[in-house]
Amino acid sequence: MLYTPPIARLVEELSKLPGVGQKTAQRLAFHLLKIPGEEARSLADAIIEARERVTFCSRCFNFAQGELCDYCMDSRRDPTLVCVVERPQDIVAVERTGEFRGLYHVLGGAISPIDGIGPEELKIRELLERVRKDGVREIIVATNPRVEGEATAIYLADLLKPLGVRATRIASGLPVGGDLEYADEVTLGRALKGRLDL
């Protein structure tokens, strides 16, 4: 055996984390053994607290503490404008722009037959309910610009149009601050197709 059992267990648990392999897990484990006891305890407490206290918002399925998430509770935000994303971390990305003052809806993934994920496995029914009940004017579909995200956007558009709500899709384009010369061909090609009038 390479390690004494408690260390082996710690390495094994750490290596289950995304992006963490054997080597990194080992480095993290040794680090945790080196730091003061209260720091390690504080990390363990933070994990347990997050697990126990964090719930899902009953309206938008973002992470929350209690019934509703911070955004859904914020009365200054426009509840008739809803941005649909795949995962809670996508909200963070949209929020960082500071451009969006509406509410969110987290689908919990994207349609992917290969992974056995269809509309029923996502929070789509709940989205339609929100549209009917909360008087939503516009839905911005901000699923990932991958095949699965596109399929989800198309599916949503088909459901939303008959309800008389405006459905839009975020544009895909070029990174700001970069040179055209270095843009990848597919992105540049799509940006050309989706060009805007000046």
Add this chain to the structure above:
Amino acid sequence: MEMRPGINVVIGDNGRGKTNLLEAVYLLLQGRPNRTADFEELIMHGQNEAVVEGSFDAGREIKKRMVITREGSHRAKRETREIQAVLFQPDDIWMVKGPPETRRKCLDEASTDVKRGYREVAREYQRVLRQRNEAIRSVRRGERDRGYIKGWNKLLYRHGSEVIGERLETVKEMNREMSDIAERWGQGRLELKYYTTMGEDVGDEKKTMEKIAGMEEAEIRRGVSLIGPHRDELVIRLAGRNARRECSQGEQKLVAIMWRLAQAKTIAGNTGRKTLLLMDDCLSELDEENRARVMAELRRWKQVVVTSTDDLPEFDHLYKVFLGQGEGR
């Protein structure tokens, strides 16, 4: 081994490593093996790694080195794309006489070399296709309703028509180059024609979407997508005949050689890259007249490596490298 400008003829009996040599150069320039996706196959039995090194002149010296290990690390140096290789192999005759799939593969390869971004476009389409096929099968199993496929139709159209558009541009350029060569070789009119399962109206989204929707019934029965660039056909006609079915073995070989030459020409024209032609055993099965035609064509290139089992006395003025016992392999 050193190569000169113009035509280099590498001569040696079977098993002397002529093909190995060309494949090694191809690997070095293209960064991938020509026939296998599995890099490990390139390592000799009982060895732990394979190493290819080469030095190229593209106005300045470009040194390349590639190390392949069983763990799979491939490249030591960042890929430079100033020089590109096009390889003809005797098996290429299957792109003429084989099923449509072999021509699609060659067309995809040419499009990847010629059109920047085609690889990504094709990869996304493959992803759509896999997802749509799985959706079809889950409907067939009765797990989902038909609406599950519908969402994928639009993506099949969007990404499929993108692939077709790019392929059509490649076909147009290949057609121009190949018909030029065919004319010079006195083979009559050569014509490439791309037939898409999405129909002539592929530019019309509404019409094509209806066509796609119309296939669903049959697709559920068969369990696969029956429409899209993955089922398209490229027909090659030589002097009014379908090269796949109505041309002789020798003519088919000439067509395959023309394809590779046109590919090299199109790459050079589109990307400005210097193109090295690697012609593995391109002269066998050809009569004297056609050999002379092929060699005359190759003379137009800056640098070509031709392999042969025969000594080729009629081309004695060319630079020849003999692979003897112990050399090569």
